[in-house]
Amino acid sequence: MSSPQPLQEERYDMSGAHLALTLCVTKAREGCEADIDALERMFRHLKFESTVKRDPTAQEFLDEMDKFQQTIDNWEEPVSCAFVVLMAHGEEGFLKGEDDKMVRLEDLFEVLNNKNCKGLRAKPKVYIIQACRGEHRDPGEEVGEEQVSAITKDNLQTIPTFTDALHIYSTVEGFIAYRHDQKGSAFIQTVTNVFTNRKGSIIELLEEVTRIMADMEVIQDGKPRKVNPEFQSTLRKKLYLQ
Template structure:
């Protein structure tokens, strides 16, 4: 009996250690079983399917389920996949799902992502979605995206998947004609994800001019913040403004802009960049305000402005083509509150162990879009796009509340803390660390008496490493 109890506790301890490895080491432990699914819509060319299978193998997935089904049936198949994983009652190390359809047919991918995100077997584990278009006018016709991903996985097995994708985005956009292809990733990962089975901390060569953005020229920052009716917002402005100045950004701060003033300030900022005497290396724009039910920003006059429209307008600035553009959004994106996902029906031996904490229900997801919507850019030089070299960070998941108290917002305060401690590290890595810390926090909103969770959404079409302190 003592032997059985000791063995049970040892297994339980190993499970707890696996679940907690992210918090202790800053990376995911994917040594457990890997689950993979391909959903292929009729009309997808066979060459794309073959290339995709090669990518699955390069990423370390030895087997996978493949189903050919119309796009309308994707949700049902994902529900079946989720039920199958939950029925096994064993933790999964990682899940990879590829959704392939003719261009323009995959219209609501977030509903598909949410379906698998609720899988109990995948709680706290990374879930990777590869969303691909195939057919006339698609970047997959040449197979450049999949071929490049397979090649990089073989050459750099110790790189994290986000590092691989950043390098892949550079290759794909430079090889495309007319700037028509612009891949993008959306991440709520809490740590480094390395699927090659190799530690992602191996020392690497110093980055060269093709792997890291050159920030030796002018850097400019614009901070637009509604202070009125937002306790603690002034602390965010002071903290972020101080950080930008410390990093060498020429910083402009405007408080309490109306909805129209948001647009006017961005237009003025763009005009200043266009007339700048020297080259511009990087821009950072922070938008801080109350958010509307559909993710709109509310100006000091309570009128709405669409943040995506503001960002898109600045991204078209020709002076910034090929240079990184960072957007930080501290605002609610809806009214939903996330209670998090935690263990249920824990067996008796968890009383001797530290049960794994709950995590935000939207955390641990990486979405890879081979082609971003609206990625074409007429008049752009070859290999350039107005949608490339953009990093956007949302303080909350789509449809959810962002939290702030009289000391400032969780997002901005954590961001400043992390960047001040490691200003020379890759910004995507630092943002992942910011998200990890935010996911660990239990927050209590002013209009809710129950603890809630929050996580970032990071969108990136960066094509090089971005270090804000060269």
Template sequence: MAFLVAGTLRVAAHMADAQDSLARKGTYSLRAPRAALTICSPEVPDSTVAILEATLQALGFHSCQRREASAQGFLGELARFREQLDAQGGPVSCALVALVAPREQLRRPQLLVRELSRCEALQGHPKILLLLSSAPRAAPEPGAFLTGLRELCGRCPHWSLLQLLTEVFGLASRESCRASYCPVLRSSLRGTLFLQEAGLWDQEEGSPGAQYDLSGARAALILAVLRERPGAQRDVEALRGLCESLGFQTVLRTDPTAQDFQEELAQFRERLHTCRGPVGCVLVALMAHGGPRGQLLGADGEEVQSEALVRRLSRCRALRGCPKIFLLQACRGGHRDAGMGPAVSPRFWRWLRPSPPTPSHADVLQICADAPGGPTPESLDLADVLRVYAATEGYVAYRGERGSDFIQTLVEVVRAYPGEDLLELLAEVSRQVCALDVLGPDCSEPRKACPEVRSSLRRRLCLSRAGVAAPGCANSGSPLTHSRPVGRGASPSDLVQVSNPQPDAGS
């Protein structure tokens, strides 16, 4: 009996902590213990490990395990770390795993992410994976990146982790002598993460001052397949209205073929080149059925690669140094996520109110400090890029008659707080989307969707219309605006809950 009572109380405490992990209106609670693990390949210098451990302490991880392993042993070491956390019998408020190895050994981080996400003690809590290349010519050297992060933590303890990383990305890329250097983060966080205790109380100290200058022209391109995608029209209208309210001149093309996707993007890029003044910001929304290899299906059923479109526009000379936002409402595979909840014996359900499940890949932050040639090859041309996906890699993105949860929630949140940091707003979008249950057309059980953010932004990005200059592009009276009629949409407040959702998957 004592064992049963102890087990029940332990599960109840776990549930209460999971329910409270985002109780501060989208801010993670870090009241439970934290855990950190460093896995280094044998050739990593001790000096680099020492700097890493000092940085982890500055971030609030006061004790850190250190293990040495070859690339083949990384997954096994992480599995042992996960088992150790689960064996403690209580929740862990945050876990950070740092991998330091030659660049070629860091190519498959998703296997490690899946292993860490299996940890029951971390369900509903942030999981951070830091990838550092130990290559002799890494740009910058791992120690330089870590030192910058540690010093910034000391000066600005009230900044969130995403704000700290954005600032460090900017400092690192400006100081790097290699033109190909571009750090990047990949996030499914559902809230703001302050690793310093001061972050919860010292908000009056202000936010990062380094912001993108959005006083130049703003341009948006919306390419949306409406055919056989019920509700897509609602998304188009909601997003178009948001863009125009924020001062973006908007190009809208509905039902593009695969060739049209490429041609419209090329024409959009050419218009940007002919602008008389500087371009402040661009936004591109791609909405279509999708597939597991990043392909989008045009209205003709032919495929076009979304990543190729992103790279093509990102390399536009007129956009060097300005933020480029890509929104992708499309499936990225066929997996349907039932979500994860605490493991509880059925006999306990009558006494305990279970916490709602969270998507399996939520609450993860990957930081690639030396991206070229590594897990997500980037170049300076792809700096200042923000990609936002409606679903994590390999999973279905849902859409219903009243639109998609992702687009409708994003529009509602940005309309409400246009002057806030967009990265933080996207975490709030993820929180709201992840809280919803959807019923797909081919299953009777509730399913979950989890947006994913990839960012190489180097400054704070706020889309407030304040300070927007009059657009100044050549060759027209209304140079960046044309569309086919798509009908009226509904207000954002009508569109948050999806009914009878359909997956945006390709055939």
């Protein structure tokens, strides 16, 4: 019986331009400016051209994504990677605009998919979503340590519409995302710190973010709470930001 073959490590080419867009509703979201500042520092460190739009309405979320797609497709040099940060009140599958109307996350995601954004076809698209996904609160449980690994396989010739995307949520489905009035959200602050100061593939960095946040405790209404991010990946290769 032959021994298993080791996986080949293919990496995304990051030699081209790096672009980032942050859409943040500040209305009734104290502390979000600290998150914007942390994101801007991270993007400067990682050499991303970054744009921030504050207080978009539900329609402006869509309009700004369309503008970003056009910017990418018309950029003077090839674009290697794009980040989109979405920060607002929300519920599972939706974000609330500054006008209190809702926009579907799927409608935002599809703007940059392999069908609709030629400049990012087969290129990594990373979405960071800082928003509630429900009303549940997690008091935490005593459990043993778990390890999760993900393996992606390259696909040649043609490419599926929805590959090369990474969705990073501040909390798991159905649960609240916490934010400090002055310090910002533990999620954004941890992501920006790890992405700036640690090296490894983005999946490895996210595992570190999850480990750090699992050790944290948030006090809400005088009660300790636990919160952990969740990420969903269709990346086909290793993505290294550093």
